[in-house]
Amino acid sequence: MLDLKRLKKDSKALANNLKKRGFSLDLQEWDKLESKRKSLQSDTENMQADLNQISKEIGISKKEGTDSSKLEKKASEITSKIKSQSKILSSILLDIDTFALSIPNLIDDDVPEGKDESDNIELRNSGKVRKFDFTPKDHLELGSNLSGIDMESGVKITGSRFAVFKSDLARLQRSLINFMIDIHVQEHSYTEVYVPFIVNEESLLGTGQLPKFEEDLFKIEGKENFYLTSTAEVPVTNLFRNEVIDSKELPKKYVCHTPCFRSEAGSYGLDTKGIMRLHQFEKVELVQATESKDSDNALEELTGHAEEILKRLELPYRVVSLCSGDIGFSAAKTYDLEVWIPSQEKYREISSCSNFRDFQARRMKARWKNPSSNKTEILNTLNGSGLALSRTVLALMENFQEKDGSISIPDSLRTYFGSSKITL
RNA sequence: GGAGAGAUGGCAGAGUGGUCGAAUGCGCACGCUUGGAAAGCGUGUAAGGUGUUAAAGCCUUCGAGGGUUCGAAUCCCUCUCUCUCCGCCA
Numbered sequence: 001m002l003d004l005k006r007l008k009k010d011s012k013a014l015a016n017n018l019k020k021r022g023f024s025l026d027l028q029e030w031d032k033l034e035s036k037r038k039s040l041q042s043d044t045e046n047m048q049a050d051l052n053q054i055s056k057e058i059g060i061s062k063k064e065g066t067d068s069s070k071l072e073k074k075a076s077e078i079t080s081k082i083k084s085q086s087k088i089l090s091s092i093l094l095d096i097d098t099f100a101l102s103i104p105n106l107i108d109d110d111v112p113e114g115k116d117e118s119d120n121i122e123l124r125n126s127g128k129v130r131k132f133d134f135t136p137k138d139h140l141e142l143g144s145n146l147s148g149i150d151m152e153s154g155v156k157i158t159g160s161r162f163a164v165f166k167s168d169l170a171r172l173q174r175s176l177i178n179f180m181i182d183i184h185v186q187e188h189s190y191t192e193v194y195v196p197f198i199v200n201e202e203s204l205l206g207t208g209q210l211p212k213f214e215e216d217l218f219k220i221e222g223k224e225n226f227y228l229t230s231t232a233e234v235p236v237t238n239l240f241r242n243e244v245i246d247s248k249e250l251p252k253k254y255v256c257h258t259p260c261f262r263s264e265a266g267s268y269g270l271d272t273k274g275i276m277r278l279h280q281f282e283k284v285e286l287v288q289a290t291e292s293k294d295s296d297n298a299l300e301e302l303t304g305h306a307e308e309i310l311k312r313l314e315l316p317y318r319v320v321s322l323c324s325g326d327i328g329f330s331a332a333k334t335y336d337l338e339v340w341i342p343s344q345e346k347y348r349e350i351s352s353c354s355n356f357r358d359f360q361a362r363r364m365k366a367r368w369k370n371p372s373s374n375k376t377e378i379l380n381t382l383n384g385s386g387l388a389l390s391r392t393v394l395a396l397m398e399n400f401q402e403k404d405g406s407i408s409i410p411d412s413l414r415t416y417f418g419s420s421k422i423t424l
Numbered sequence: 425g426g427a428g429a430g431a432u433g434g435c436a437g438a439g440u441g442g443u444c445g446a447a448u449g450c451g452c453a454c455g456c457u458u459g460g461a462a463a464g465c466g467u468g469u470a471a472g473g474u475g476u477u478a479a480a481g482c483c484u485u486c487g488a489g490g491g492u493u494c495g496a497a498u499c500c501c502u503c504u505c506u507c508u509c510c511g512c513c514a
Contacts, residue, residue: 042474045483052483055495059442068494075494244434244470246452365471369434374453374469376434 001100001363008034017106020113020324025103033096040089044082051078101205102212105359107324108333114323120336121323126307127316129340130399137405138343139397140274143169145405146424149275160272161264161279163390168422172409173282173393175416177257180284180309180386188305190255190286195235197258201225203238206364208330208356215265218279228261232285233383240289240366240379247371250379251290251298255386258283275390276348282389288382291368292358295380299355303335306351306386312412315395316340318347332357337387339395350391353384 007014007030015025054075061068112121143149148169154162165173184190198220204210204227209217218228229235236256245252260283271277286305290298303319310317322334331354338347361367361379370377400408407422414420 038474041483045474048484049482051494056443058494062442072494079494246434367471369452371453376471 001359002103004100014106018104020107021104021327022325023104033092033099037092037096040092044085044089047078047082051075051082104329105332105356107327111327111333112321112323115325117326119323120320120326123319123321125318126311127314129316134403136342136398136401139394142397142401142405146422161277163275163278169393172417173389175413176389176392177284179413179416181255181257183309184255184286184305184386190253193236193254193256195256195258197229198226199229199234203234206241207234207237207360209234212329216263218261218263229258230262231260232256232258232283233287236285236287237360237381237383238364241364243366244376245368245379247368250368251288251294254287256285275394278390284386286384286386289366289379292380295355295357295382298382299333299353302382302384303353306337306353306384309387310337310339313396314410315399328354330356330359340399341395342398350395351385351387354382356381
């Protein structure tokens with residue numbers, strides 16, 4: 001959520017910033033709501049102050065044993081006025097809340113301007129794209145030859161976009177989880193957490209998936225409004241919700257492995273083959289909370305942590321800065337890591353690292369105590385995949401395939417995986 | 425699932441209808457003290473809104489929502505969560 005104070009003072013500047021991502025802020029609507037609120041609120045607060053004063057006088061009068069019936073009559077009149085007035089006020093406050101919750105985050109100045117994906121800017125790349133002396137197969141063909149990826153069973157058990165991993169490929173994914181978490185814990189000093197995969201509405205409001213993007217989520221039928229997590233970002237970032245963190249503990253760095261469930265509404269034609277885009281996939285997620293002055297550096301650091309995994313796995317990748325039109329609702333700035341996919345001869349997203357600044361933290365009242373001012377301030381939050389696992393499996397299969405359909409395992413992973421090759 | 429207890433500030437913990445936004449302790453900040461530290465002493469220390477150059481002031485908030493009352497942390501109702509005992513279970 002944006003700072004409502006800034007919206008009150010500086011709405012035009014905010015509107016200009018939001019325009020860059022193609023969001024038009026309805027300034028007329030805002031002015032209308034805000035001026036209504038202002039007059040109603042100050043009216044009711046004045047009445048409330050009167051009532052408090054009179055109530056106090058009644059209290060004193062009762063103690064002294066003098067007659068207070070006139071005061072009580074007056075008070076009772078004010079009370080009923082307040083009741084009707086505050087009903088209107090609370091409905092306007094609700095409107096303002098709804099309005100504010102559906103405004104996306106402001107975009108950092110150094111985010112490239114653009115309309116869509118095609119305007120994203122490549123910042124750097126790493127690793128050599130392999131030249132094959134045979135025609136490389138795609139991961140699905142490799143996987144079914146190895147009896148390691150079974151899409152049919154996924155469909156049978158659940159439906160489309162669900163997959164079954166078997167044998168060495170199931171083990172490959174499992175070894176990658178440990179590989180990634182160990183590096184982040186031991187070398188990048190993250191704290192490992194295990195969290196619920198089912199989350200409530202408040203958590204999703206906090207990170208910004210709700211109220212606008214409910215159609216991307218799997219909702220659980222029942223008395224309570226529960227959802228399956230679409231990313232570990234939701235449960236992990238919400239660890240900070242309604243907390244005041246001691247400055248000595250900052251930055252807070254968490255790493256977490258979870259499954260992710262996405263309905264993928266609106267992506268019917270995309271990546272229909274194989275495990276590129278599934279309703280359920282695994283991810284190792286990095287989450288940080290920092291003071292506001294530190295989040296720029298933290299984004300670079302966190303992105304580097306995710307890149308380190310790709311480097312150790314010897315996967316060719318590039319880093320892309322998302323343009324203003326492609327950046328997500330809650331993010332102020334995002335770097336995507338894209339890994340080379342030989343069968344598509346394209347780089348594809350395998351990690352997305354974002355700085356949300358105070359946008360999520362304000363929604364979830366995640367704060368820290370600034371010892372220099374002795375005030376509580378809103379935290380900055382960041383996250384990034386480190387990495388998405390099914391796409392890592394996919395990338396390893398395709399990039400490390402041999403002519404005979406076997407797959408070699410990069411050196412750094414061998415102790416985790418237990419052998420150097422997956423063979424037919 | 426059955427029975428009972430509870431939810432108060434960063435934390436712990438008083439407070440059962442009226443100057444209670446809330447005693448006290450811890451923590452934290454500042455000062456005194458010290459060669460320096462610890463201890464000790466003193467002062468300060470909730471959040472949000474409104475307002476202001478800044479402040480003062482005013483409003484709201486004691487798990488959430490509703491109700492009673494001139495007035496609610498305190499009484500009533502509903503819900504959520506936590507703890508203890510019993511049952512069940514991985």
